[in-house]
Amino acid sequence: MAAVTGxxxxxxxxxxxxxxxxxxxxxxxxxxxxxxxxxxxxxxxxKHAAFVRAWPSHARILSIDTTRxxxxxxxxxxxxxxxxxxxxxxxxxWIPGLAKTPQPVLARDKVRFVGEAVAIxxxxxxxxxxxxxxxxxxxxxxxxAVDHAGRRPSGHVPILDELPDDLIYDRGxxxxxxxxxxxxxxxVFVKDLALARSMAAPLECRGTVASYDPAAGSLDVWCSTQxxxxxxxxxxxxxxxxxxxxxxxxxxxxxxxxxKIAAHPEELAxxxxxxxxxxxxxxxxxxxxxxxxxPHARGQRVHLKLATDDDGRFLALRxxxxxxxxxxxxxxxxxxxxxxxxxxxxxxxxxxxHYGYHVAAGLTNKSPVAPxxxxxxxxxxxxxxLLIDEAARSLGIDRFELRRRNMIRPDxxxxxxxxxxxxxxxxYLEALTTVERMSAYDDFRCEQEQxxxxxxxxxxxxxxxxEPTGWGTEAMNQIGWHSFPSNDSARVSMDIxxxxxxSIGTPSQGQGIETTLAxxxxxxxxxxxDDVVVSFTDSSxxxxxxxxxxxxxxxxxxxxxxxxxxxxxxERILKVAGALMETDASILTVADGVITDPSEDAASMTVxxxxxxxxxxxxxxxxxxxPNFTATRFYDPGATYGNACVGAVxxxxxxxxxxxxxxxxxxxxxxxxxxxxxxxxxxxGGMAQGLGGALLERLAYxxxxxxxTTTFMDYLLPTSTEVPHFEVxxxxxxxxxxxxxxxxxxxxxxxxxxxxxxxxxxDALAHTGSTVDRLPMLxxxxxxxxxxxxxxx
Amino acid sequence: xxxxxxxVVVTVTVNGETVRHLVDPRTTAADFLRDGLELTGTHxxxxxxVCGACTVLLDGRSVRSCILYAxxxxxxxxxxxxxxxxxxxxxxxxxxxxxxxxxLQCGFCTPGFLLTVHExxxxxxxxxxxxIREAISGNLCRCTGYQGIVAAVQRADETWQR
Numbered sequence: 001m002a003a004v005t006g007x008x009x010x011x012x013x014x015x016x017x018x019x020x021x022x023x024x025x026x027x028x029x030x031x032x033x034x035x036x037x038x039x040x041x042x043x044x045x046x047k048h049a050a051f052v053r054a055w056p057s058h059a060r061i062l063s064i065d066t067t068r069x070x071x072x073x074x075x076x077x078x079x080x081x082x083x084x085x086x087x088x089x090x091x092x093x094w095i096p097g098l099a100k101t102p103q104p105v106l107a108r109d110k111v112r113f114v115g116e117a118v119a120i121x122x123x124x125x126x127x128x129x130x131x132x133x134x135x136x137x138x139x140x141x142x143x144x145a146v147d148h149a150g151r152r153p154s155g156h157v158p159i160l161d162e163l164p165d166d167l168i169y170d171r172g173x174x175x176x177x178x179x180x181x182x183x184x185x186x187x188v189f190v191k192d193l194a195l196a197r198s199m200a201a202p203l204e205c206r207g208t209v210a211s212y213d214p215a216a217g218s219l220d221v222w223c224s225t226q227x228x229x230x231x232x233x234x235x236x237x238x239x240x241x242x243x244x245x246x247x248x249x250x251x252x253x254x255x256x257x258x259x260k261i262a263a264h265p266e267e268l269a270x271x272x273x274x275x276x277x278x279x280x281x282x283x284x285x286x287x288x289x290x291x292x293x294x295p296h297a298r299g300q301r302v303h304l305k306l307a308t309d310d311d312g313r314f315l316a317l318r319x320x321x322x323x324x325x326x327x328x329x330x331x332x333x334x335x336x337x338x339x340x341x342x343x344x345x346x347x348x349x350x351x352x353x354h355y356g357y358h359v360a361a362g363l364t365n366k367s368p369v370a371p372x373x374x375x376x377x378x379x380x381x382x383x384x385x386l387l388i389d390e391a392a393r394s395l396g397i398d399r400f401e402l403r404r405r406n407m408i409r410p411d412x413x414x415x416x417x418x419x420x421x422x423x424x425x426x427x428y429l430e431a432l433t434t435v436e437r438m439s440a441y442d443d444f445r446c447e448q449e450q451x452x453x454x455x456x457x458x459x460x461x462x463x464x465x466x467e468p469t470g471w472g473t474e475a476m477n478q479i480g481w482h483s484f485p486s487n488d489s490a491r492v493s494m495d496i497x498x499x500x501x502x503s504i505g506t507p508s509q510g511q512g513i514e515t516t517l518a519x520x521x522x523x524x525x526x527x528x529x530d531d532v533v534v535s536f537t538d539s540s541x542x543x544x545x546x547x548x549x550x551x552x553x554x555x556x557x558x559x560x561x562x563x564x565x566x567x568x569x570x571e572r573i574l575k576v577a578g579a580l581m582e583t584d585a586s587i588l589t590v591a592d593g594v595i596t597d598p599s600e601d602a603a604s605m606t607v608x609x610x611x612x613x614x615x616x617x618x619x620x621x622x623x624x625x626x627p628n629f630t631a632t633r634f635y636d637p638g639a640t641y642g643n644a645c646v647g648a649v650x651x652x653x654x655x656x657x658x659x660x661x662x663x664x665x666x667x668x669x670x671x672x673x674x675x676x677x678x679x680x681x682x683x684x685g686g687m688a689q690g691l692g693g694a695l696l697e698r699l700a701y702x703x704x705x706x707x708x709t710t711t712f713m714d715y716l717l718p719t720s721t722e723v724p725h726f727e728v729x730x731x732x733x734x735x736x737x738x739x740x741x742x743x744x745x746x747x748x749x750x751x752x753x754x755x756x757x758x759x760x761x762x763d764a765l766a767h768t769g770s771t772v773d774r775l776p777m778l779x780x781x782x783x784x785x786x787x788x789x790x791x792x793x
Numbered sequence: 794x795x796x797x798x799x800x801v802v803v804t805v806t807v808n809g810e811t812v813r814h815l816v817d818p819r820t821t822a823a824d825f826l827r828d829g830l831e832l833t834g835t836h837x838x839x840x841x842x843v844c845g846a847c848t849v850l851l852d853g854r855s856v857r858s859c860i861l862y863a864x865x866x867x868x869x870x871x872x873x874x875x876x877x878x879x880x881x882x883x884x885x886x887x888x889x890x891x892x893x894x895x896x897l898q899c900g901f902c903t904p905g906f907l908l909t910v911h912e913x914x915x916x917x918x919x920x921x922x923x924x925i926r927e928a929i930s931g932n933l934c935r936c937t938g939y940q941g942i943v944a945a946v947q948r949a950d951e952t953w954q955r
Contacts, residue, residue, distance in 0.1 A: 031884055031907070032875070032888070033832070033904050035834075203901040203902045203933065204836070252901075254902075255898075287839040287840060510900065677895050681895050684937070685935075685936045712841065712844055717933050720930050720932075723938055
């Protein structure tokens with residue numbers, strides 16, 4: 001296997017736990033089969049729920065009859081919206097011009113997508129609950145389905161009465177003077193790209209256990225979620241149980257990738273069922289439900305225009321973007337999460353001073369769209385990079401060279417893009433050059449010609465990019481995106497034995513947060529890694545994180561908060577140590593759990609001895625204004641942007657339309673690296689998901705809004721045989737605006753890989769004159785490119 | 794043990810321990826292991842036999858416990874992830890290799906991979922990367938991109954004395 005090598009564009013921090021490759025601390029329990037996922041939670045008297053879900057995509061509910069279901073032995077209750085307090089979910093986005101689309105927790109008068117929850121059956125087992133769900137009789141009056149954003153079927157009935165044209169947003173903005181630049185431009189290139197619906201598809205589906213105690217008036221909820229505090233707010237609002245009496249607890253989560261950010265209607269419905277029945281209720285989603293009714297993602301059409309001069313300098317860019325919202329603008333972030341983010345990051349790593357966009361988003365009778373790793377960025381990245389390649393071909397300029405001519409340069413930092421993003425630091429040119437070297441570009445060109453001569457079609461695609469990470473308040477202001485507040489704290493607590501427990505509201509869904517945060521705290525405190533644990537998140541004790549784990553932000557935001565709290569704690573420990581050792585605390589050093597006074601023949605005490613004395617001796621305690629060893633710190637980072645470049649080599653079979661990915665190489669830069677093991681895992685895993693989005697994953701609906709992809713035999717995730725060995729190199733440009741220069745990397749690979757693969761297909765078939773105009777590129781789409789080429793002769 | 798007309802007796806040896814249970818015959822093997830025997834290390838990712846998260850060994854062969862019924866286990870020997878390591882608190886060399894090579898992230902698919910790999914390495918030595926990718930191609934992982942898993946199989950091939 002190829003060795004992973006590292007380079008650095010800036011001097012790295014002195015050796016310590018931050019930046020060290022350590023194996024993950026969470027792995028032992030997961031490997032032993034002792035992970036604790038929500039499906040593993042059980043309670044006395046617990047009952048099991050199944051949802052009755054809509055089969056029509058758009059219909060009025062005329063009646064619901066639960067009589068037969070309720071009489072089945074083992075059934076505890078069959079509940080409809082009429083049996084529960086009215087509760088709705090609304091997105092929290094406050095972008096002007098965005099219409100609100102309140103979503104009932106259970107459908108009340110209408111169903112708006114196949115799979116929408118209509119009723120809940122609670123029974124002694126999931127088996128009985130599913131039997132009974134089939135006995136619930138729902139009488140529907142079917143309505144024509146809106147299957148395409150902005151398209152009205154004959155006999156059109158609006159999805160929401162308040163929105164006669166189904167449009168939830170329709171606005172644009174202009175920067176510089178694109179009209180003038182396009183009018184006078186020597187060359188204008190045009191690109192259309194359709195991005196199909198796909199989804200996060202975490203291996204663990206959604207799930208909730210809710211237990212309402214009528215005596216205490218408290219609601220305990222275990223949930224597979226990325227945002228426990230957000231969920232607590234929504235549960236409180238829906239149930240009427242005061243927020244301090246709602247407790248959201250979570251252990252291991254089997255992947256999220258954005259799908260588990262939202263408070264889901266089903267989660268609230270289960271809590272309301274528990275409140276209504278006074279017993280614990282458990283719902284574990286199955287895959288059919290997840291593919292049909294869990295939020296989808298992507299679903300965009302992008303029309304892009306690029307003006308250049310004769311040397312290929314980018315003069316101006318224009319974008320028109322239409323987003324397919326699904327049946328509601330979902331509470332995770334609103335339907336603008338895809339098209340609006342696409343519009344705002346469209347100029348990428350290039351110097352483009354004149355840019356205009358128009359964004360429209362329309363409701364359709366499909367499952368709502370929510371964030372999924374790389375949200376919005378992927379459409380921008382893929383459309384723009386394909387267009388640049390087409391311009392390069394037309395202008396007769398090499399693709400690397402054309403990008404180099406237009407790229408933001410090292411001495412441009414901090415660089416303010418025309419849309420207002422302030423790129424803090426990065427290695428854009430170096431990442432591009434690294435991928436040029438890794439892909440052996442010159443050799444590849446010869447190989448490609450030889451292959452073509454023997455009837456084989458191989459192609460190379462390149463995809464350099466920059467992405468907002470961390471998503472503090474400043475980043476959101478720059479992007480103009482306001483769907484969640486950046487309000488995160490972390491608590492670092494040392495007990496009497498000198499060991500540390502970290503508590504956070506940004507839980508892990510597999511990213512290795514338990515390890516990386518422990519590394520940060522252990523390094524700052526000067527104690528062994530094994531002396532730090534990160535506890536599972538319990539909203540009743542964890543410091544607030546209003547947003548939770550999302551948007552490549554946990555390492556930056558919680559990492560910073562843990563770092564700052566650990567610094568506070570270190571100062572407090574050293575102050576007590578100074579008193580005990582009768583020396584000036586400022587000269588003490590601490591390493592490996594031992595505090596040393598360099599002036600006194602290296603006199604020393606262990607951290608544990610110091611805190612034990614401080615806990616127990618009143619004379620030490622009384623000297624301290626706040627004699628405890630717990631520190632909580634808030635952190636809202638400055639805006640920071642990670643960057644990377646991905647290169648892909650593919651072989652296209654013109655007969656079958658099959659695409660085989662031969663190589664993927666990547667150079668990534670996420671600033672200060674906490675743990676390379678974790679960074680590579682995020683980057684490589686992200687690229688594999690991007691490969692799925694480029695070649696395999698498509699959620700298909702027919703014209704009636706019926707979903708056709710409800711199993712893993714129809715919705716194809718990449719397996720080990722579609723995914724190549726990834727070759728990765730690291731660059732390191734620490735951010736000047738975040739604690740220790742950390743940037744996020746959670747989404748990176750997913751953003752870059754689709755454009756590289758799409759461009760590689762286009763390159764392999766460049767001789768046909770056909771272009772890539774959609775993702776994913778399924779075999780029939782590749783065949784269509786070949787056939788179009790043959791038709792052109 | 795009184796057997797009701799709608800129940801059947803299943804006698805099965807799981808991780809070396811023989812148990813006798815009454816089950817509703819439509820209970821899947823996976824639900825029987827998880828709910829009946831409280832072995833929650835076996836996970837359900839699709840419940841239609843594609844993702845492989847529920848893989849266990851049945852008389853030494855890997856099977857998908859989500860598309861088997863509990864009565865089909867009668868008289869058989871089953872190994873779940875909980876039975877991989879002979880000593881509690883210690884990891885089997887395959888598990889250790891997954892930890893060393895970052896062969897897991899969220900851990901949900903991991904038990905299925907471990908048992909698939911156990912069967913593969915029980916029968917094979919010195920497999921190359923293509924053979925390893927083929928061997929694990931029936932298990933889905935959404936986090937790792939498979940790279941760490943492939944490396945872990947290569948490592949375990951060397952470290953597991955068998």
